[in-house]
Amino acid sequence: MPKVLISDKLSEAAVQIFRDNGVEVDFQPDLGKDPARLAEVIGQYDGLAIRSATKVTADIIARADRLKVIGRAGIGVDNVDIPAASARGIVVMNTPFGNSITTAEHAIALMFAVARQIPAADASTRAGKWEKSKFMGVEITGKTLGLIGCGNIGSVVASRALGLRMKVIAYDPFLSAERAQNLGVEKVADLDDLLARADFVSLHLPRTEKTANILSAERIAKMKKGARLINCARGGLVDEAAVAEALRAGHLAGAAFDVFAEEPARQNPLFDAPNTVCTPHLGASTTEAQENVALQIAEQMSDYLTKGAISNALNAPSVTAEEAPLLKPWIALAETLGGFAGQVTEHAIKEIEIEYVGRVGELNLKPLTAALTAAMLRPLVGEGAVNMVSAPLVARERGIQIAETRKDAQGAYGSYIRLVVTTEKQTRSVAGTVFSDGKPRIIQIKGIDLEAEPQPHMLYTVNTDTPGYIGALGAKLGELGVNIATFALGRAEKGGEAIALLGVDEPVTEAMLADIAQLPQVRQAKALHF
Template identity: 65%
Template sequence: MPRRVLISDALSPAAIAIFKDRGVEVDFQPALGKDKEKLASIVGGFDGLAIRSDTKVTAEVLEKATRLKVIGRAGIGVDNVDIAAATAKGVIVMNTPFGNSITTAEHAIALMFALARQIPTADASTQAGKWEKKRFMGVEITGKVMGLIGCGNIGSIVAARASGLHMHVIAYDPFLSPERAQDLDVEKVDLDSLLARADVISLHTPLTAQTKNILSAATLAKTKKGVRIINCARGGLVDEQALRALLDSGHVAGAAFDVFVDEPAKENPLFGHPNVVCTPHLGASTSEAQENVALQIAEQMSDYLTRGAVSNAVNFPSITAEEAPKLRPFIALSEYLGSFAGQLVDSGVTKVTIIYEGAVTELKTKALTASVIAGLLRPMLADVSVVSAPAVAKERGIVIDEVSRAADGDYESLITLVVETETEERRIAGTVFHAGKPRIISVNTIDVDALIAPAMIYVSNEDKPGFIGRFTSMLGAAGINIATFALGRDREGGSAIALVAVDETAPETVLAEVKRLPGVKEVKALSF
């Protein structure tokens, strides 16, 4: 039976031709993505689904996709796809992570100029027959400080363009190594320093639990008076109400937004302010970028459907059908280890060492390493996949070492992750038992035996009597149910850890209370 692909958003004729040239049948319905019910009614007859942003691939749509093998997103963002539901059904989700980078970076620079010279309002005034030359007094860009929140693929392009404009570029990015910053001619700083010094702040980070409202009322209050703020990344990175208040007070001189908390944005707190420039999510909207991502996703999907090759998958590494059954539980373990470490580290990662011991060394450890790195980076860089993670890590100057050796202990297979940052080292080890369930068996050389759960609490504390009772009572009083409780210590009266699986994510208020308990060194809510 020939492979069939449904295209439910606009895609270029050249992309359609790629499918057909590879022997893949195409049903091109560019308006279908806006009709979720009709999409669900016909998606079951296709092996592949090619989309842009209009199509929402929900769990309900996937439930009807009995034949579907791959979803291809022409672009980087996959927040319109239920990744968990797709993974559960064995559907690979691909994107094109680098096709829009230059276009989005250029849009950020364009918005900076629009703000600096008040171009939109000056244009409207002039075309209305006014000649308000004195009203539109601009500022020069040359010599100003550009502050980047996020200096990955797009942020680094903005940095290069800003440097070419003779701006001084500073960046806040925990994953930016000093060496990479030097190569980019960027000064790496902490967030408070960036807020205090930047004349222009441009955001280039995904929306994650750590970055949501990274420019909140509190952090916006720390900005330099007269700052201009640009967001071409994701809605939700900036508290829009708080920003409006500072625009009204004159503390913030201007803001330019291409993305909003609610899209399409019919109403927004920023709308109507004379010093605000807004565009309707145009970051990727150039003919070159649209063509690039369309061609790329057509090639990737065709290669998978006709040859089994996997490229830029966000939910699965490149492995063969024969390798999959043995490798799958270790892939899960690897991502858990990386995610665990990524949620603990608070400063820039400089080096990652992954030690494979025993039978696991006979498997494809490159896929496991990619899963570790993806898990490590994803808490800060949500769009990182197991395919793109090694390249993203290299881009940030993170050194990755793999060590394989014979088993030397109680476990048939053991994976140990060592993460070195600018200020600390974290060491986490895990294994897979015969039932195929990954387990954490040590944290920072302290032995523990813990199953991974979707929501967990990690506590490091002094080994003193009474701590467990106070801790569990505090959770109980907050209505947080404990599923499992794993303990470990290095010696009597020394350092101890607790890994607690809970039924729901612990609120920050509860974590703050736990942190105040006597002897507690560190408390983190973990999600997997």
Template identity: 85%
Template sequence: MAKVLISDKLSDAAVQIFRDNGVEVDFQPDLGKDPVKLAEIIGNYDGLAIRSATKATAELIAKADNLKVIGRAGIGVDNVDIPAASAKGIVVMNTPFGNSITTAEHAIAMMFACARQIPEADASTRAGKWEKSKFMGAEITGKTLGVIGCGNIGSVVASRAIGLKMKVVAYDPFLSAERATEMGVEKIEEVDELLTRADFVTLHLPKTATTANLLNAERIAKMKKGARLINCARGGLVDEAAVAEALKSGHLAGAAFDVFAEEPAKDNVLFSAPNIVCTPHLGASTSEAQENVALQVAEQMSDYLTRGAISNALNAPSVTAEEAPVLKPWITVAEMLGGFAGQVTESAIKEIEIEYVGRVGQLNLKPLTAALTANLLKPLVGEGGVNMVSAPVVARERGIKIAETRKDEQGAYGTYMRLVVVTETQTRSVAGTIFSDGKPRFIQIKGIGLEAELQPAMLYTTNTDTPGYIGALGTTLGKLDVNIATFALGRAEKGGEAIAFLGIDGEIDKDTLARIEALPQVRQAKFLRF
């Protein structure tokens, strides 16, 4: 009988689901707060069910000799070392949709509290002051709400705001014009434009390398004077010191934060600022949401431990044991193609077409398409916000059409996968296959043939085909102390558009990338992670 440890607080109903499915349960809801004791006993269990208190670190996972699955009741998996779990063959699951409504409602509540200064007015009234003239609020009706990140939660916020008779403008590079029209929101192409127009700004996007410190001092200065800012998404999306200064100067009329750069937030620069509402990361804290995610994670883990079914897995494909050996290398190709396109695409995606050519077209395409779509969406949605199971749903919510095409063997490679991405501004394609050594290769980008082996860190440039470019690029990278591991080239025609795709050691920061982009032949340069 499989044995699961529940180290955080889950409902009795969730515990019973495990038992009803023939899974033995050890319910110790406070154990997650004692990492030493948890590490001592973790080797006895097949499954670990957690919320946010338990930290599934690499050190803990190293001691989990029998662990097969970690289930996170909730969407965020910041407390799970997914690479460490993957290396040990442990499936990591989350429940991406269980608390969307609750988080969206909290953002709306925070907007009202901020607009009407409810917490301060409450404290003043309780103190017997009756300062009616001090707390002059602002109406919500007729105001413009700027939603930054219009995915699962942001779209719910937009819907509620429209019901409140607000005008909603939204910035989300993955939001198509058709989906925006369907939702009744106006799509904005640039964050800065949204900031200059919105009376209220609310954030609903993950924290990634792209979104970290998205609203810095410069951007906060571009917000309308008297605007109000709400963050119920992730700490670190906003420069908190800059917000505090904007509140003190009166540039911002108010702010409401449920998340902070460092949590627990017991000493934060925002706490001393005027006209701010702060809550201790309560976005998902309703009895309904907590119950939903607890029941969902119990069902998912039970299905995996008793029947081998995988759902909402962040690091494993949803495939049967028989299919896995055949599908595994092609899933890597799918992730490679989706990861490439997701990192280089900068405008809203309208549709994608995946061509399965040759033998790969005879396989179960669902996990391949899901793996590709998930990696395509991850740069904007975030690691925890999309996985192989949720990818089709997330794509549909964003108005992205997905088409699959099977074709007979053709071309020099016989069997391969090709992804075509159609955005509002361009059509881009990338293709890949498996070589005889079992390793995936890029074989075509934007219709230009090349052979590039997949590396964890890669530099991609499009450039004009002129003499001296390879030398200039290599010299520049050498001066910047960037070591080249692999180097692949391709061109459309002599003197026309060309591509360079390099495997490199280490990272490339923004300043280094800017130096590369400054080369006269370069049209575009991207640092990609795989």
């Protein structure tokens, strides 16, 4: 009988689900707060069910001799060392959609609270002051709500706001026009335009390299005078000191924050700013949400430990034991192609078509398509928000159509995968195959042939085919201290469009990309990570 340790607070109903499925349970809800003790006992268990209090570090994983699965009741897995778990063959699962409604409702609640100054008015009344004229609020009805990010949670906020008779505009480069129309929101192409128009601004996007400090001091200054700002998404998306200053200066009329750059937030510039509502990361803290994710993770872990079924795994494909050896190299290729497309695509994706050519078309395509789609969406929605199981649902929610095509062998390669991505602006493709060494290769980009083995850090450029470009690019990278590991080139025709795909030893930063983009031949430069 498999044995699971629950080291955080899960409901008795979740405990019973394990037992009903033939899994022995050791329920110690406070053990996660004692990492030394957890490290001592973890070797006795096949599964570990957690919330956010338990920190599953590399040291704990190293002692987990029997552990097969870690289940996080919730979406965030910052408290799990996923690379260490993967190295030990431990599946890491989460419950990505259990908190959506709860978080969306909290954003709406904070919007009301800051519009009517409810916390301050409550404190004043309890103090016996009865300062009725001091707390003049504003109505929600008829106001414009600007959503920065309109994915799973943002779309729920939009529907609630529309029910309150608000006008909703959304900035999300990956929100298609069709999806926006279905939601009843106006898609805004430029973030500054949204900030200038919105009476309320609410953030609903993950924190990534691209979104960190998306509301900088400069952008906060561009917000409509008298606007109110709500952040229930992630800390670090907003310059908190700049918001505090804008509140004191009267440029912003109010702000409400549930998340902060540093948590737990013991001190913060927002805490003494006027008309500010602050809550301690309560977005997912409702009885219903906590119960839903607890029950869901118990079901998922039980299915894996008793049947081998993998659901909502962040680091493992959903395949059978018989299929795994055949699919493994092609899944790696699918993730490479999807990751490439996701990192270079700059506009809302409408459709993806995946062509399976030759013998790969005879395999089980569902995990391949799911792996490719998940890899493509991760740069757009965040690492923990999508996996092989949830990828098709996330794609549907964003209005992305997915098509699979099987074709007989053709061309120079006996078997390959070709991904065609259609956005609101253009259609682009990337293709790859698996060589005899079992490693993936990119063999075509935008119809231009080349051959490149994926590297952890890569630089992709689209350039004009002119003499001296290779030397100029090499010299620029040398000047920036970036060592070239591999270099692949291709062009459409002499003097036309060309591409370069370089493996490099160091990550290429945004500042470096800006420098590279100054080369006269360069049309586009992107840093890639695999």
